[in-house]
Amino acid sequence: MALLRKYIYLLIPLFFLYLLHQTINIAQGSDDVFFSSVKEPFWDWIRIRYDTWTSRLFSETLFYFILGYGVNIWRFLNPLFIILLAYLVVRVLKKTVDTKDVFFSLIIIGCFSKSILSASFFWITGSLVYLWPITIALVTAIPYADKLFRDEDTVNDRNYFLFFILSILVCLSNEQATFCLLAFSLIFHIKMFLDKRKQDIRLISLSIVYTLGTAFIITSPGNKLRKVSEIQTWFPEFSQLSLKEHLYIGFIWIFDKIFNEMLVLIMIISVLLMFIGFKHRGGEGESKLLIAFSAMFIVILSVKISVFNPKVLSDFTNIKNFNFFETILSPAQWTKAFFQALIPYLFWSFYVMIMATLVYRCVKHKIFILFLMLAAFAAMAIMFFSPTIYASGNRILAVSAVILTLIIVKIKNDQDIEFSKPILLILAVFPVINILELGFWWTENGIYRILY
Template sequence: MRFLINEIIKLYKWRYFPFVVFTLGMLLFHSTIKLGWGDDHEYLMVLNKSNLNVMPFIIHRYFNWSSRVIIEPFLIKLVHFQWLWRILDTAVMVIMSVSISKLIPSSDIRRSNWIIAGIIFIYPISHMSTAGWIATTMNYSWPLAFGLFSMIPIKKILFDEKIKSFEYIFYITALLFALNQEQMCAIVLSVYLVFTIYLIIKKRPNLFMFVQSILGIASIIFILTCPGNYVRKISEVKRWFPEYPNMSLLRKIEMGYSSSLFQFIINPNIIFTLFSGLLLICMIITNKKGLYKVMAAVPFATSIIFGYLGGLLVEVLPIVDFVKNSMTEFGTGIEIFSVTSWLPDVIITFSLVSVLFSLYVIFENKKYSMLSIFIVLLGFGSRIIMAFSPTIWASSLRTFIFMYFAFIICSVILFQVILDSKLKKYIMLSTSVIGFFAGLEYLKLFA
């Protein structure tokens, strides 16, 4: 009995125990999900049609619809084994969490892991149901998880940590899966290219980094030259966005720019509010100049005023109503000769600049400043490139996942500043607050 109690105590004190709790929570959630609808149903029919096995279907898709020739074979098979998806998708979420933990250095790994688990619970996972749970997760959250996992060797190489021979197989396999999704391909390629070049500049070139970069370049070429992607674009224009071909390049970029920031800054968004709140706290506890604190307060104040108090302030402050309703299917509807129409873009741009400026100022070690800024811009860029797709609106909220996790990862990095400060004793309170909001998020799904 004493042995059992000691083992339970050891488990509780284990630095990865937060992910044990996270796994149990995810298993519980996945056991309640209703499957078999949306694109899941369409993929379910593939193997039910006469003499149509997976490969002919994938070849047909390559020439007529999609370059996701690695993801879709697994998807077609897995829709027939829903119980297996429930287990594997839970495992993927755990891989995502552990990967973030492995990527971010911490002076208190266990507490940092509680933060990671809690914030990921807050992520609005219902976004991963927009096209059917299995199809959406395997095309978005799975590439994200494997993409993060494939970046772990970058950190190991930078910190001169040993990489075992068999690990390379897992890293390359994960990379290939992640690269088969367009947004994640752009992210992973950017990360590997930047750090490969960095190591070359530091006269520490690494063959594995070079190989991963080449795989990324090959994947982006494969995606851009896939005939199915072109055919699909024509079809999607007719179905979802007939006016798309007539839009100028500048109009499309503004549409991607404004729609991306609106989701986080103007609309109620608990992840961004948490991130911007941490940004302000970190600026305060690092004793920066008063003006810097004001700058750090801008994103947080904007998210509160427009996101959470917007409904109450629309009659008192007409500008709030104007900004909140300025988004159209073409972006914020900017008119060149109308100063007022530029206002929404000015507000979100000022908030973005404040975020980037604050991230640069907060960290004494400017490597962390540049890394945090790089992460935010990668997430932001992954959503802006949706402006070059006529499904920017039809794809709904699932395309925001990479931007969401950019803010999640930066939130975890900001928590390290708090962990190293005199406010460390308030961390458990912060964790409890995160847990509370995470619980509310999942209660919505169970309701």
């Protein structure tokens, strides 16, 4: 009975997720249908996909067997991966994991936007490219975190082969996760060198796997051919874009994604920072930052409930009505409409700079938090140079959303914020409503219709 009470925080969400997954089938009109109808022998299929389309050979293997033979296996495993992801977010950050910590992490994950959840967690194809590889990536990050933050050796002769294989699987599944792990491993080795601490040969070998995996991704013939095909299909003008145009298009896109699709996560971080700030008053400079940040937070809430111009801070496309670089250099063209188009960019830029400063000040491992913030941005910024920047949908936000979840949980841990059981249950109402509403959308429109 005591064991049941201990794990009740996880058993109830797991049961809820299992029920939800029984309603999910192959999404008509999506890649699910394509992969479920593959007729070629497995090795022939993998060779064809590598030569003509992708380096994601592990994901392609999952597509082949799960969509071809075992959707029920996916319905059984996918809820476990969601719970495991919530656990690993906490485990990377600390050695001893309490079920309430995992439950809090699960609450944050449940607050992801509906399109991110639908496309990267509950769509069969999407989950096999995002949820599963991201979860595996967090497993492989544990030995680095344990060594760097806790000076503990997680990798040993008995489990090294497991971490080695999992590292390879990540490289064969998701480019964003691979690049993040490569960057984290390099920062780890540099920090160990600067601190004059002994390098672990096993971790060096895992870092080599990420390096070779990145090279494998970049040189894959299928990736090159896929890019040509995607340019023709989704973005014929892509090859003619200059670096300046890539950045211009990319920043419009990334502002829209961060401050619309991921706004709830930004707001959760904001609430935590204000709670910490007003509870532990710092110096005069920090107090001024906190007051400015709180005032901007109130502005955001006010605009969101306003009936007059609720999109004044969320419409990032108006800037396309102007030749930005020409207008910004010509004061004669500065009109009211131009400044209105700039408002969301200026507002959110200041907001994020203050938020990043407050986050940096309230956590213990400052280099790590800087890495997380940059990684969340970089995982999205690689889309600046992808012809599917508009076609990929919001599944590509999954890596950044999980990184923001890591930031939220780290702030909570470092500030020793504890939520009572009643508070956790109240907080759980928000993700439950979010996912139930998502289920109603599926019933009305089909899962594929809201992948974007």
